[in-house]
Amino acid sequence: MIIVHHLENSRSQRVLWMLEELGLPYELHRYERNVKTMLAPPELRRVHPLGKAPVIEDDGRVVAETGAIVEYLVGKADGKLGPPPEREAGLRYRFFLHYAEGSVMPPLLVKLVLSRVPVMGRIATRRIQPMIDVHLDFIEGELAARPWFAGDRLTAADIMMSFPLEAARARGGLDESRPATIAWLAKVHARPAYQAALGKGGSYAYA
Numbered sequence: 001m002i003i004v005h006h007l008e009n010s011r012s013q014r015v016l017w018m019l020e021e022l023g024l025p026y027e028l029h030r031y032e033r034n035v036k037t038m039l040a041p042p043e044l045r046r047v048h049p050l051g052k053a054p055v056i057e058d059d060g061r062v063v064a065e066t067g068a069i070v071e072y073l074v075g076k077a078d079g080k081l082g083p084p085p086e087r088e089a090g091l092r093y094r095f096f097l098h099y100a101e102g103s104v105m106p107p108l109l110v111k112l113v114l115s116r117v118p119v120m121g122r123i124a125t126r127r128i129q130p131m132i133d134v135h136l137d138f139i140e141g142e143l144a145a146r147p148w149f150a151g152d153r154l155t156a157a158d159i160m161m162s163f164p165l166e167a168a169r170a171r172g173g174l175d176e177s178r179p180a181t182i183a184w185l186a187k188v189h190a191r192p193a194y195q196a197a198l199g200k201g202g203s204y205a206y207a
């Protein structure tokens with residue numbers, strides 16, 4: 001049985017969504033953030049030295065890092081939600097799988113951290129927003145061209161992209177001026193598996 005170490009209000013919500021889509025059984029261990037620092041509790045360090053979420057355990061092995069976890073789960077589910085067989089769609093799948101944490105999350109995180117710094121922080125966030133906008137414009141173009149990130153069906157690439165886009169909606173300037181992205185988010189949130197994951201994961205401020 002897979003054990004998921006899940007932190008409330010975090011990226012690890014995606015792993016619950018993926019497990020619900022795959023219909024794989026799992027045991028959920030929920031952790032709450034420190035209310036002052038917003039950091040994960042020290043217990044998570046006992047699971048993995050980085051002390052971050054998500055982390056999963058399966059058959060005695062520990063897997064951290066969302067992208068590595070979703071690829072592990074694709075393997076476990078015999079390729080379900082994995083790369084489409086068509087060459088171009090497969091390449092898009094791989095691109096978005098890496099792009100979510102590698103390129104979109106960093107400026108969103110910088111904006112969040114700076115927004116908590118009084119005065120100077122607010123000035124600095126204005127310099128970050130144009131960097132986020134480049135990503136949001138690119139993503140809008142991609143989602144205007146096809147229903148899901150890789151092609152015409154939901155894949156793990158969509159699961160990876162869900163958190164950055166939810167975070168962008170909450171604090172990164174994503175709004176109705178990018179209708180394809182907003183429609184994609186609504187489609188994601190309407191999925192029964194997404195809703196089931198929300199019901200299990202506890203507090204989640206982004207859906």
Ligand SMILES: N[C@@H](CCC(=O)N[C@@H](CS)C(=O)NCC(=O)O)C(=O)O
Binds near residue numbers: 012051054064065101
């Ligand atoms: N790129 C990593 C990021 C992991 C990460 O930073 N997780 C956050 C959750 S949003 C966390 O555990 N934050 C609490 C902390 O840093 O103490 C992944 O996708 O797994």
